[in-house]
Amino acid sequence: MREHDLYERFESTFTDADTMRRKGKRGKRVADDAEPTRRGRMTEEEKLRVARLREDQLSTADTPEDGDRWSTWGDADQGPKPHPDWLVTELAAVDRELGIVKTGKEADVFLLERALGDRACLLAAKRYRSNDHRMFHRDAGYLEGRRMKKSREMRAIQNRTSFGRNLIAEQWAVAEFAALTQLWQIGAPVPYPVQRSGTELLLEFIGDAEGNAAPRLAQTRPDEDELLDLWRQLVATLMTLAEAGVTHGDLSAYNLMVHEGRLIMIDLPQVVDLVANPRGVEFLDRDVRNITGWFAARGLPPEIGEPSALVATLLEVAGMG
Numbered sequence: 001m002r003e004h005d006l007y008e009r010f011e012s013t014f015t016d017a018d019t020m021r022r023k024g025k026r027g028k029r030v031a032d033d034a035e036p037t038r039r040g041r042m043t044e045e046e047k048l049r050v051a052r053l054r055e056d057q058l059s060t061a062d063t064p065e066d067g068d069r070w071s072t073w074g075d076a077d078q079g080p081k082p083h084p085d086w087l088v089t090e091l092a093a094v095d096r097e098l099g100i101v102k103t104g105k106e107a108d109v110f111l112l113e114r115a116l117g118d119r120a121c122l123l124a125a126k127r128y129r130s131n132d133h134r135m136f137h138r139d140a141g142y143l144e145g146r147r148m149k150k151s152r153e154m155r156a157i158q159n160r161t162s163f164g165r166n167l168i169a170e171q172w173a174v175a176e177f178a179a180l181t182q183l184w185q186i187g188a189p190v191p192y193p194v195q196r197s198g199t200e201l202l203l204e205f206i207g208d209a210e211g212n213a214a215p216r217l218a219q220t221r222p223d224e225d226e227l228l229d230l231w232r233q234l235v236a237t238l239m240t241l242a243e244a245g246v247t248h249g250d251l252s253a254y255n256l257m258v259h260e261g262r263l264i265m266i267d268l269p270q271v272v273d274l275v276a277n278p279r280g281v282e283f284l285d286r287d288v289r290n291i292t293g294w295f296a297a298r299g300l301p302p303e304i305g306e307p308s309a310l311v312a313t314l315l316e317v318a319g320m321g
């Protein structure tokens, strides 16, 4: 079964309430989440839940009949210009959630349609989860130093209140949006970053017009020629990143998609700056070894896919040779 199947196939695996919540049907969520009954001081978690309930109730009053929400384009950080022609940018457009592409521990990816009249585009909505996150702990110092100035926010993050966890999730969304924007602008093959608001990123949907996501590299079984072609695309992409002084930071055959023969790099919140990060070279080395390992296992001749030589070339391109 394809991992990127439409929502309907997954529906049976969730309870109704769970399903509706994941689908973002606001009316239903209001009905499910009872107000906290305990009196007195509310915990941070309760405060956040009540705030969400209010938000939901407000927005239920203004929901389009033929969609789940009005286009959020106007209120979001928008992707780099020129905006691609296929993108529906009219504020009167409507967003409709068509299904789940993939749920994960750190983020869930949904299929979304943004439409106005007969114009429509498919988008991937990547929503960072605000539950405790493997990476959140490991990289907490990095995030805390970065953009958090207000001490209230710092405290919330340090104490891992649900408000704090939500802020951390938002920082990952901000980081991935910035990385995608930079890479898109220098011509790297990444999905066009449409917008970011809160913990949600909207991306160009990589897949067919029916909403089937393209396979990840790990799911493909390329023949000899295809393998060589994919390898060349990989090297070119890594060169483009190296020219910009960065490496992916979590590169694997799961974070590359293959769409109509084109290799597309995804999942970039942790992109690593080779110079600024004291472990930059180590990350580059790890990325290269991970991905060359996959190519070697698929039969790429060792003299072509030799990791040390590639690392040396990339360091040279980055001006660090």
Ligand SMILES: Nc1ncnc2c1ncn2[C@@H]1O[C@H](COP(=O)(O)OP(=O)(O)OP(=O)(O)O)[C@@H](O)[C@H]1O
Pocket (backbone or CB within 6 Å): 004, 101, 102, 104, 105, 106, 107, 108, 109, 124, 126, 191, 203, 204, 205, 206, 207, 213, 214, 216, 254, 255, 266, 267, 268
């Ligand atoms: N722009 C996109 N278009 C289509 N499908 C996408 C897109 N972005 C992500 N996906 C799908 O969603 C999956 C998860 O995306 P991503 O790797 O960015 O998130 P993640 O939370 O890090 O997931 P994981 O932990 O599985 O790596 C991808 O493997 C891919 O199948």
Ligand SMILES: [Mg+2]
Pocket (backbone or CB within 6 Å): 254, 255, 267
């Ligand atoms: Mg991933």
